Amino acid sequence: MQPLQFKLANQGVTIFSTMTALAQRLKAINLSQGFPDFAAPDALIEALCDATRSGYNQYAPGDGWLPLREQVAALFLSRDQLLIDPVHEITITPGATIGIFAAIQAVVQAGDEVIVFDPSYDSYAPAVRVAGGIPVHIALKAPNFAVDWSEVKAAIRPHTRMIIVNTP
Template sequence: MLNFPSKLPQQGITIFSQMSALAQQLNALNLSQGFPDFPAPTALIEHLAEATRAGFNQYAAGDGWLALREQVAQLFQQRDGITLDPIHEITITPGATIGLYASIQALIRAGDEVIIFDPSYDSYAPAVQLAEGKSIHIPLLAPDFKVDWQRVAEQISERTRMIIVNTPHNPTGTIWGKQDWLNLIALIQDKNIVVLSDEVYEHLIFDGQRHYSALSFPELRDRSIVVGSFGKTFHVTGWKTGYCAASPMLMKLFRQVYQFANFCGVTPCQVALTHYMQQHPEHIQQLSNFYQSKRDQFITGLQQSAFRFTPAQGTYFQTVDYQDIRPDLNDIEMCQFLAEQHKIVAIPISVFYQQTPQNLRMLRFCFAKTEQTLTHACEILADV
């Protein structure tokens, strides 16, 4: 008889897969999983076809297409005024999740502690568990989802080796301001702690606010790994192409693990993204306004409903509170209710927590959708 105990016995099918399957089963409007329902830029698709026809169909360099790494370095230079070496400090990865995973496996050993702010992306804690580390979950302070810095200070121990930051934040849509970073620096600058900064929504910042990258702070420059996503930026989540940026020392450690987790990213996608970024710098320049208009359309429609909300500061997600509608239902039950009775699907916020706060009544909707989809969604939600 075979006997192979699970390394992740508590992990089942992700809530994202469950909700998308429910939407398909019920023919419901799917505002759960985070992907656009509109096409990628036509020129980008043409560049992909050109790349495949030109023969870019074999392995790329394990660290990524150099010209694309140079484009990433240019973005950091233009936005943050920092100089990254594309050869030694940037790696192109097949999506952001593998970048997060390889970073954790490279830096966390058995018994090490990793601070995670809840609600949190669902890949963080399992990756820590597989590295035989221990996740220390600290809940953000509702309703604004701010960091409790006193609690962070209390939770840092001699075993703390990593703090995972996510800004703009999925699922809440909040962003870290400069003071948040300064608070973090004050706590860790004299300790053997690295920052893993998940910045996949870095270009989706609203209302004239600014994105602060971990690498933009000199005190964090040598102790941070930043993870980004081309899929989020260019509406091609299915291309699974992202990047990691870090100091040469941390990047060396990252690549030692990454090369055995995934040899390289998809070559024609990297070539296509390079050419598109070179020829269409306006895409990223206009991205915040593009998504803010969608957020504004969605929240304007929500004003006709009984849901409470605070406008998202970034990402393409909007959280809503349904306390005034069905407080008798927990958020998973509420998602089921909305799907079955109103034909619209959301994500329950509780799945992003290790321990769900008492009386949490919040859902996450994705507004990376066409105007028609958002109009229809708002009509549905106004009737709930």
């Protein structure tokens, strides 16, 4: 029998685990991870209780509850003037990390290259490697950390499948 092969054998722990453990040990303010330092609003807690008591405790559709997708589309329209079709262009995921992971698994094939800009969110490269892809890192440089598009152009090769852009 073949020994088990792990896809992320050399991954180690995430920077979040490292920084959070350090912050706890040194009693420092933890700026590395989005832990809210305030309580959830009462109205939200009440709404969650009401929804649960009203029977909203079942699986949602795989692509998300349509009224929520419609609200997301309405928000994009009013905030960003972007017309997005809630049926075909919006999917609800339990957080960004899993959404990014799912998008990468859906698109990246073995041997594909994916360009990521460093410093990058540290789930990008492992998600690419799980898909059998190859992360291609481009370092953003101080002082303004702007993308050097000539560097991007030079990094695009026949196997480039995706460029991950993270912008507010």
